[in-house]
Amino acid sequence: MMCKDYLEETKRAYSPLNAIEEASRCLLCHDAPCSKACPAGTNPERFIRSIRFRNVSGAVETIREGNILGACCARVCPYDKLCEEACSRTGIDRPIDIGGLQRYAMDFEKSFCKKTLESPETKLQKVAVIGSGPAGLAAAAVLSLKGYKATIFEGKEKAGGWLTYGIVPSRLPQEIVDYEVDYIKSLGVEFKMNTRIGTDLTIDQLKEDGYEAICVTVGLQSPVVLSIPGVELSGVTTAVDFLSAAKPTQGAIEIPNDVIIIGGGDVAMDCATTAKLLGAKKVTIIYRRTVEEMPATKAELEHVNGLGICVLPSFKPVEILGENGKVKAIKAVGLDWLDRNTFAEVPESNIQLKAELVIQAIGQKAEEISYTGLEVNGKGLAVSDQENGKTNIEYVFAAGDIVNGGKTVVEAVARGKAAANSIHEYLSHKKNCSHIAEEAAVQKEGER
Amino acid sequence: MAKHKDLSIEFCGVKCENPFFLSSSPVGSNYDMCKKALESGWGGIYYKTVGYWIPQECSPRFDATRKEGTAFVGFKNMEMISDKPTEKNLEMMAKLKRDFPNKVLVASIMGENEEEWVKLAKAVTETGADIIECNFSCPQMTSHAMGSDVGTSPELVEKYSAAVRSGTHLPVIAKMTPNITTMEIAARAAIKGGATGISAINTIKSITEVDFDHFTCLPIVNGKSSISGYSGKAVKPIALRFIAQMAKDPQLKGIPLSGIGGIETWADALEFLLVGATNVQVTTSIMQYGYRVVEDMISGLSYWMEEKSIDRLSDIVGAALPNIVPAENIDRDFKVYPKYDHNKCVGCGRCYISCYDGGHQAIKWDSENRRPNVDEEKCVGCGLCWVVCPIEKCVTPDKTEFHSFGTPREINVIAKKL
Ligand SMILES: Cc1cc2nc3c(=O)[nH]c(=O)nc-3n(C[C@H](O)[C@H](O)[C@H](O)COP(=O)(O)OP(=O)(O)OC[C@H]3O[C@@H](n4cnc5c(N)ncnc54)[C@H](O)[C@@H]3O)c2cc1C
Ligand SMILES: Cc1cc2nc3c(=O)[nH]c(=O)nc-3n(C[C@H](O)[C@H](O)[C@H](O)COP(=O)(O)O)c2cc1C
Ligand code: SF4
Ligand code: SF4
Ligand code: SF4
Numbered sequence: 114m115m116c117k118d119y120l121e122e123t124k125r126a127y128s129p130l131n132a133i134e135e136a137s138r139c140l141l142c143h144d145a146p147c148s149k150a151c152p153a154g155t156n157p158e159r160f161i162r163s164i165r166f167r168n169v170s171g172a173v174e175t176i177r178e179g180n181i182l183g184a185c186c187a188r189v190c191p192y193d194k195l196c197e198e199a200c201s202r203t204g205i206d207r208p209i210d211i212g213g214l215q216r217y218a219m220d221f222e223k224s225f226c227k228k229t230l231e232s233p234e235t236k237l238q239k240v241a242v243i244g245s246g247p248a249g250l251a252a253a254a255v256l257s258l259k260g261y262k263a264t265i266f267e268g269k270e271k272a273g274g275w276l277t278y279g280i281v282p283s284r285l286p287q288e289i290v291d292y293e294v295d296y297i298k299s300l301g302v303e304f305k306m307n308t309r310i311g312t313d314l315t316i317d318q319l320k321e322d323g324y325e326a327i328c329v330t331v332g333l334q335s336p337v338v339l340s341i342p343g344v345e346l347s348g349v350t351t352a353v354d355f356l357s358a359a360k361p362t363q364g365a366i367e368i369p370n371d372v373i374i375i376g377g378g379d380v381a382m383d384c385a386t387t388a389k390l391l392g393a394k395k396v397t398i399i400y401r402r403t404v405e406e407m408p409a410t411k412a413e414l415e416h417v418n419g420l421g422i423c424v425l426p427s428f429k430p431v432e433i434l435g436e437n438g439k440v441k442a443i444k445a446v447g448l449d450w451l452d453r454n455t456f457a458e459v460p461e462s463n464i465q466l467k468a469e470l471v472i473q474a475i476g477q478k479a480e481e482i483s484y485t486g487l488e489v490n491g492k493g494l495a496v497s498d499q500e501n502g503k504t505n506i507e508y509v510f511a512a513g514d515i516v517n518g519g520k521t522v523v524e525a526v527a528r529g530k531a532a533a534n535s536i537h538e539y540l541s542h543k544k545n546c547s548h549i550a551e552e553a554a555v556q557k558e559g560e561r
Numbered sequence: 562m563a564k565h566k567d568l569s570i571e572f573c574g575v576k577c578e579n580p581f582f583l584s585s586s587p588v589g590s591n592y593d594m595c596k597k598a599l600e601s602g603w604g605g606i607y608y609k610t611v612g613y614w615i616p617q618e619c620s621p622r623f624d625a626t627r628k629e630g631t632a633f634v635g636f637k638n639m640e641m642i643s644d645k646p647t648e649k650n651l652e653m654m655a656k657l658k659r660d661f662p663n664k665v666l667v668a669s670i671m672g673e674n675e676e677e678w679v680k681l682a683k684a685v686t687e688t689g690a691d692i693i694e695c696n697f698s699c700p701q702m703t704s705h706a707m708g709s710d711v712g713t714s715p716e717l718v719e720k721y722s723a724a725v726r727s728g729t730h731l732p733v734i735a736k737m738t739p740n741i742t743t744m745e746i747a748a749r750a751a752i753k754g755g756a757t758g759i760s761a762i763n764t765i766k767s768i769t770e771v772d773f774d775h776f777t778c779l780p781i782v783n784g785k786s787s788i789s790g791y792s793g794k795a796v797k798p799i800a801l802r803f804i805a806q807m808a809k810d811p812q813l814k815g816i817p818l819s820g821i822g823g824i825e826t827w828a829d830a831l832e833f834l835l836v837g838a839t840n841v842q843v844t845t846s847i848m849q850y851g852y853r854v855v856e857d858m859i860s861g862l863s864y865w866m867e868e869k870s871i872d873r874l875s876d877i878v879g880a881a882l883p884n885i886v887p888a889e890n891i892d893r894d895f896k897v898y899p900k901y902d903h904n905k906c907v908g909c910g911r912c913y914i915s916c917y918d919g920g921h922q923a924i925k926w927d928s929e930n931r932r933p934n935v936d937e938e939k940c941v942g943c944g945l946c947w948v949v950c951p952i953e954k955c956v957t958p959d960k961t962e963f964h965s966f967g968t969p970r971e972i973n974v975i976a977k978k979l
Contacts, residue, residue: 128953141850166826166854168861227864 119364119390122188123283123416124213129169132217136165139209142201147211150199152527153251155180157196157211164214172218174229181254182247182293182526184219185276187212188285190523191379191410223292232301233260238540241266241324243310243485246274247522248513249330250294251529252536253302259537263302264324268309271361274332276522278357281383283390287360311484316509325543326536328502329485329495329511330529333477333519339375343433344473348440352380352474359387369469370394373443375430376474377407382414384472385422396422397466399445401429406453427456428464433471443468477519487511494518502532510536566863568604570874572840573732573758573817575691577665579604580874581830581858584821584842585669585694585736588852590643592653596660601852602859605665606657607760607842609643610696611650612671612681614704616641624769624779626795635795636845637769639701639780639787641708642671651688658689669736671696673706675724682728693731695721695756697747698738698763701789709763712738715750722754732757734819737803739765739796744803745810758817759807760842762800764790793845797823801836805885808837825854827861834874835881894967896942897974900959903932905952912946912956920945937962944976 127135145158156179163172176183192198192212200208221227237260242249245267253263271277273290298304308314319327336351338344348369359366364387372388374381377400389396398417400407404426407414417424428445435441447462479493488496488505495511497503502510512528514520568579582605583589583598590609598606622640625633643650658666668685670693672678678695685693697718702708711717718735725733735751737744739762748759766788768778778786800822807813819840820833830841846854862874871877901912908931916924923939924946926932933946947956961972 130953143851162853163857163860166857166861167828168826168857168864170864171857171860174860 118283119359119387120282120286122286124188124216126220127213127217132164132214133167135210136161136214138202139165140201141165146199146201147196147209150196151179151523152195152521153180153186153523153530154527155183155186155196155215155523157209157215160218161209161211161214164218169218169221170227170229172214173222173227176215176218177222177230180523180526181251181297182276182522183215184223184289184293185247185285186523186526187216187219188289189276189280189521191521193411195523228296228299230258230300232257235260236262236301238262238325238544239264239323240326240328240536240540241319242328242330244268244274244329244331244513244515245272245294245304246330246332246513247276247525248332248515248529248532249274249328250297250302251526252328252330252510252512252533254297254300255530255533256536257297257300257302259533261537261540264305265302266305266308266310266314266319268307268313270307272304272306275353278360279353279380279383281356281387282360282364283386284383311482316485320508325508326540327485327509328529328532328536329482329487329504329509329515330513330525330532331480331482332514332525334480335478336473337476337478338473339430339475341430341432343435343440343443346433346435346440347438348435348469349433349471350473352376352384352472353477355384355472356380356387359391364391366391368392371467372396372470372472373466373468374398374472374474376400376476377402377409377426378474378476379409379413380476381474382409382417384474385417386420388470388472389420389422393470396420398422398424399428399430399443400424400426401448403427403450425464428462429458433468434465440468440471442466443471477514479515482515485509485511492518499528500531501535502528503535508539510539565859566866567872568859568862568866568874570839570878572665572819573692573734575665575732577604577840578663579859580834580838580840581855582607582665582667582819582840582842583847584844585610585667585696586844586848587640588844588847590645592656595653595657598847598852598855599657599661599664602855603664603852605667605691607667607669607694608650608654608657608690610669610671610699611643611645611647611685612673612707613647613677614642614671614673614707615646616644616703618644619782621780621782625793626769633793633845633849635767635769635791636793636848637767637779637789637791638764639782639789641699641702642696647684651684654685654688654690658691665692666690667692667694667734669694669696670725671699671707672721672724673704675720678721678724679728682725682733686729686731690731692734692757693725693729694734694736694760695725695751696736696763697721697751698736699790700738700740700764700766701787709738709740709766712736712747712763713741715747718747719750719754722751722756726755734758734760734817736763737761738763739799739803739822743806745807745813748807748810748816749812752813752816758819759813760819760821760840761803761807762796762822764792765796765799767791792822793849794823794825797829797832801832804833804838805836805882808879808882809885825850827858827865830858831862831865831877834878836885837879837882839875839878895961895963895972896940897944897961897972898935898937898940898942898959899944899946899956901933901935901946902955902957903930905955906932907952908932909951911949911951915945915949935959944974947976 147157160172160175197208256263372393432444447459448456497511510532512532513525585607624637626635668690670681697712699708735756820838821842825846
């Protein structure tokens, strides 16, 4: 039963008439702010208008042309900070449910097999994409649509990056991720799974294999851990380890009664709901900053509250206590925030909570990427132009979390698209140059 | 990347890139507007009606009947024909045709007497327009020698059609007024006079709403208002009926028809094609949403054709006509019971209320579970419950019962389009 809730999508889907009703609330703005606020160019103004005028296939076409992960984004975008925050209708009552309408169009596509995109038959140069997360998927799809032979190399068994191994199924069912990966395959993108670049293959080998450009979209795979006593105890884990154990097994993992989550973002919320839905009796979230500062979306926070999960803001964990090498409790101290960067500890509010499982959801950091030859900054992130993905190496491009330090799926899609466009620019320029060189050679030959 | 169908179709012997045209109204009243419209994808333009008589317009001049949201159900206007100098309009038309040779330009004209009709026909022919439309149908002209007062008189329609015919070699379309009972009579008169095709409908004489403080209808122009033309979504059923009737009229067989009235979506336009139009025209939805509505008309119709494997639009023109028959030809030897899907049902009880108060008291209401059950003794199969149910596919047709005089056979009924 619990497992069913964990696997079942929480938000309900629209029926056709309800979708048109919601779409008819849209003001069909001129120069629409919603479309400007979508990083990936999903163009909500355009697809909502198509739904409003009973052209759902047209809506599907618009979404797919802008965002190859339209169905995933419809479910996981923090809309309240993106398109919906910008919506003009907010000035009247509440924003249009853009995510819901996007999901409606994508569900329509899936149920009626309304595939609107097709790659050209001809194949241009080979491009290697490292990593099958949102950035890599978007880059490969755009390249394939432009006629390139794109191959994704992925170290793991399944494609999708955090879509598959992180985000919980009650928000993003695996079926949806698989569906979009299959869509991208049908565009001609090749997937080489269980192939880690840097260990199984090197960049030089890729070059020898004829890949003329390389797109690095390896994301952030190492969890950040606290530096407090007790983190090494058994029963202390990280969000991504916890979530990536739960999702592929459909929730078949052991959950103790008392679970503590450390962190205040969506990942922390996901850990909390997962633990609760999979059987924990008491789940408590400890967050350093104030409630107002919590990066989690409103909807997620509401969902967490609705499940009876306790949120303790302005508390900083100081020690994890154990017994026989196993976690037993956690100690935290209350904080008094003076401004965003300064706080004072409040010793009067020291607390200790029983804990059988402690999950640290305080972010991910980059793995070592020296195998790419890319220049990295102090945080180990690839140094690259955010707008076009160009790097210190002419034929290597980078996009997504590995460049921006970890943002959102839709941002990763946007950057993946941008990198693909610069790869296109680079390769077509290169081809032109070689054409010119060839012609020049032929001409010279002729002159002789 | 995405596929698009060839939507071209012939109308009055003129090849049109698609059947979607602006109808004659403010939406096509100067060069810049028409240019933007054509660039948005419209196949052609019925330019705002020109005449030598220049109207003096009132302010304000519009009103809308509304329902939920921001949409108009219907739209009322008090406008007359173009208030720009005739010469200026002719110049702009000529320039449009020069700059957009592959788009179709229809010159809408209105004269006050035979001589003016001839003169106008000659003048617009010289602009390079492809077709002429005679406006016999504006219901709010301040000059009664013009507008729908002409369209209701078959004699005048024939006389002025003949006048226009004498002034041009171009195809001539007569634009009909719906403010009559039988449009075929006036349409036949137009064809007799020499018109090539018929367009319908112009606006319907209306009062949209009455103000409770000023005791007049809207819009209120310094304390007074008039009965004037109604358009938009609300008039579509009436327009479809007129087109279907003309398409089925033996004397009008083969006459090209242009459908107008309440078209907002590709589906609305398709309905006009299915009842016999080869061209459609739009004003109100453009006034409300802009020229961009054509994008979804083109895309939506393309997807529909693809789904149905239809390659040429002309193949489906009039396809619904054989199945639109006189009331006496409808099978009446059976009734179909409704089925209520208790899982989809949300327990609102609307079907129960409607069947009791507006039907046959044939629904037994299970108040404990809040679910309806049909009482077959009383149910006449009218289908009211299907129509009022707010949930899709919750009430559906169930078994058919044949009357004592009926012949049992396979029956197919639909009471609600999704
Ligand atoms: C638990 C969790 C929940 C989240 N929830 C949301 C949310 O609700 N909404 C939202 O917008 N964002 C969310 N995010 C953030 C979002 O998932 C990321 O921003 C996004 O996935 C980044 O995409 P990416 O392609 O850059 O990297 P990733 O998704 O990290 O993908 C990188 C891929 O590269 C592979 N890889 C790495 N190194 C190699 C190598 N050397 N060779 C081959 N393959 C390699 C990895 O295995 C991985 O599959 C969440 C993140 C997490 C962790
Ligand atoms: C403001 C307004 C002005 C109009 N002016 C004209 C006109 O000059 N000539 C004409 O033939 N029809 C005129 N019409 C009628 C339209 O061309 C059209 O026949 C009618 O509005 C129905 O179509 P619709 O429902 O798409 O608006 C006008 C309609 C409106 C709303
Ligand atoms: S809300 Fe403002 S912008 Fe929108 S139509 Fe009204 S006046 Fe114009
Ligand atoms: S992709 Fe995300 S941000 Fe963009 S429109 Fe869709 S829901 Fe909004
Ligand atoms: S901003 Fe809101 S109201 Fe305006 S077009 Fe976008 S969704 Fe519609």
